[in-house]
Amino acid sequence: MQISPIPGLADDINEIRLKTAAIVNEEIIPNEPVLGQGGEDAHKIRERIRARVRREGLWAPHLPKEYGGMGIGFLKHAYMNEVMAFSPFSARLFGVEAPNAGNAKILVKYGSPEQKRDWLEPLVRGEMESCFSMTEPNSSGSDPRSLKTTAVRDGNEWVINGHKWFTSNGRRADFAIVMCRTEDEGGRNDKMTQIIVPMKSEGVNIVRSVPVWGHTHGDHCEIKYENVRVPITNQLGERGTGHKAAQDRLGAGRVFHCMNAVGGMWRAFDLMNRRALSREVFGGKLAEKQFIQGFIAESYMDIQTSRLLTIHTANVIESGGDPRTDISALKVYVPNAYQRVVDRAIQVYGGMGVSGDLPLAGMFTGARTLRIADGADEVHKILIARNVLRVYKEGRTWDFGL
Ligand SMILES: Cc1cc2nc3c(=O)[nH]c(=O)nc-3n(C[C@H](O)[C@H](O)[C@H](O)COP(=O)(O)OP(=O)(O)OC[C@H]3O[C@@H](n4cnc5c(N)ncnc54)[C@H](O)[C@@H]3O)c2cc1C
Numbered sequence: 001m002q003i004s005p006i007p008g009l010a011d012d013i014n015e016i017r018l019k020t021a022a023i024v025n026e027e028i029i030p031n032e033p034v035l036g037q038g039g040e041d042a043h044k045i046r047e048r049i050r051a052r053v054r055r056e057g058l059w060a061p062h063l064p065k066e067y068g069g070m071g072i073g074f075l076k077h078a079y080m081n082e083v084m085a086f087s088p089f090s091a092r093l094f095g096v097e098a099p100n101a102g103n104a105k106i107l108v109k110y111g112s113p114e115q116k117r118d119w120l121e122p123l124v125r126g127e128m129e130s131c132f133s134m135t136e137p138n139s140s141g142s143d144p145r146s147l148k149t150t151a152v153r154d155g156n157e158w159v160i161n162g163h164k165w166f167t168s169n170g171r172r173a174d175f176a177i178v179m180c181r182t183e184d185e186g187g188r189n190d191k192m193t194q195i196i197v198p199m200k201s202e203g204v205n206i207v208r209s210v211p212v213w214g215h216t217h218g219d220h221c222e223i224k225y226e227n228v229r230v231p232i233t234n235q236l237g238e239r240g241t242g243h244k245a246a247q248d249r250l251g252a253g254r255v256f257h258c259m260n261a262v263g264g265m266w267r268a269f270d271l272m273n274r275r276a277l278s279r280e281v282f283g284g285k286l287a288e289k290q291f292i293q294g295f296i297a298e299s300y301m302d303i304q305t306s307r308l309l310t311i312h313t314a315n316v317i318e319s320g321g322d323p324r325t326d327i328s329a330l331k332v333y334v335p336n337a338y339q340r341v342v343d344r345a346i347q348v349y350g351g352m353g354v355s356g357d358l359p360l361a362g363m364f365t366g367a368r369t370l371r372i373a374d375g376a377d378e379v380h381k382i383l384i385a386r387n388v389l390r391v392y393k394e395g396r397t398w399d400f401g402l
Pocket of ligand 1: 099141369379
C-alpha cells in the first residue's frame with residue numbers, strides 16, 4: 001500500500017495512519033498466506049505483530065487509555081481503520097476485532113467497576129474472548145422489540161431462557177452479552193436488558209455452528225439458554241437500557257465497519273489494477289480493454305463516494321451532531337459499493353479471483369454479509385426516509401449543510 005500524509009489533516013492523524021500502514025505493509029500483507037493457514041507458524045507471527053502494535057502504541061484504538069487502549073477520538077480511529085483494513089487479517093492484530101471490540105465499548109460505558117475488572121480488563125489484555133447474543137431464529141432481528149428471550153428475577157439471580165443464533169465467536173467466547181426481555185408486561189414495548197453470561201454457566205447449550213457461506217466449521221453459534229442463572233450483578237447498566245446499549249454499540253460500529261470496507265475496497269482496487277496491467281488476453285493487456293477500464297473507473301467512483309460519506313459521518317459524530325441519518329445512509333451505500341468493487345476485481349482475475357490465493361473471495365462474502373448484519377439495507381432506507389420526512393412534516397426543511 002502506498003501511503004503519504006493527507007494535506008490538511010491533523011499531524012497526529014497522519015502519524016497514526018503512517019505507523020499503521022508500515023505494520024500492515026511490512027508485517028501483515030507479506031504473511032497473509034501463513035496467517036490464513038493458521039497453526040503454530042501463524043500463532044508465532046501473530047504474537048510478534050501484536051508485540052510491535054503494542055510497542056508502537058497502536059493497540060485497541062476504540063478504547064480509552066485507562067483500559068489499555070489508544071484513547072483517540074472517533075475521527076482518528078476511522079482514518080486508522082481505512083489503512084488497517086487493507087488486510088483482512090489486521091483487526092485481530094490491532095486488538096479491535098468484532099465482536100470483542102463492541103463488547104469492550106459497551107463494558108466501558110455501562111459496566112460497573114467489578115464488571116470492568118472481571119470482564120473488560122481481561123478482554124482487552126487478550127486473555128478472554130466474548131460474543132454478543134441478540135439475534136433469534138424465531139423472531140426478526142430487524143425488529144428487536146420482537147425478541148423472545150426472557151430474564152426473570154429470582155432472588156439475587158436472573159434466570160434466562162431463550163433461543164439465539166448467529167452469535168459470532170460463540171465457541172471461543174468466555175462470556176456472552178445476552179439481550180433479554182426483562183420487564184413482565186408482555187407487550188411489544190417491554191424493555192430489554194443486556195446481561196453478562198459466562199459461557200460455562202449451566203444451561204448454556206451450543207446447538208451448532210450455523211454454516212455461513214458454506215463454511216461448516218465457523219463460529220456463528222446457535223445457542224439455547226435453558227434456565228441459565230447468573231447473579232443480578234451481571235446486569236449491564238440500568239434495567240431496561242438494553243436497546244439503548246445496542247444502539248450505542250451498533251451506531252459507532254457501523255462507521256468503523258464502513259471505514260474498514262473502504263480499506264478493503266482500496267485493496268481490491270489495487271489488486272485489480274495490478275492484474276489489468278500484467279495479464280495478457282487476446283494479444284493485449286487487460287488494461288487496454290474498455291470493459292476493464294470501465295471496472296476501474298466505476299470502482300474508483302464507488303470508493304471515493306463511500307470514503308467521503310464515511311468521513312463526513314465520522315466528522316458529524318466527532319462534532320457532536322446527530323449522525324443517525326448519515327449512519328443509515330453509509331450503512332446502505334458502503335457495503336453495496338464494497339460488494340460491487342470486489343465483484344469487479346474478482347471478474348478481472350477470472351478463476352483466480354474466487355480462489356483462496358487472493359483475499360477477494362472472503363472480502364466478497366464479507367461485503368454481502370454486511371448488507372444484512374447491523375441492520376439490513378431496507379431497514380436503513382426506511383429510517384433515512386422517516387427522518388427526512390419527519391422534518392418536512394414539522395414544516396421545516398432538511399438541513400442541507402450548506
Ligand atoms: C455472518 C453473520 C454474523 C452475525 N453475527 C451476529 C452476532 O454476533 N450477534 C447477533 O446477535 N447477531 C448476529 N448476526 C445477525 C444479524 O444481525 C441479523 O441477521 C440481522 O439483524 C437481520 O435479522 P434477521 O436475520 O432476523 O432477518 P429478518 O429480520 O428476518 O429480516 C429479513 C429481511 O427482511 C427484510 N426486511 C426486514 N424488515 C423490513 C422492512 N421493514 N421492510 C422491508 N423489508 C424488511 C430485509 O431485506 C431483511 O434482510 C449475524 C449475521 C450474520 C449473517
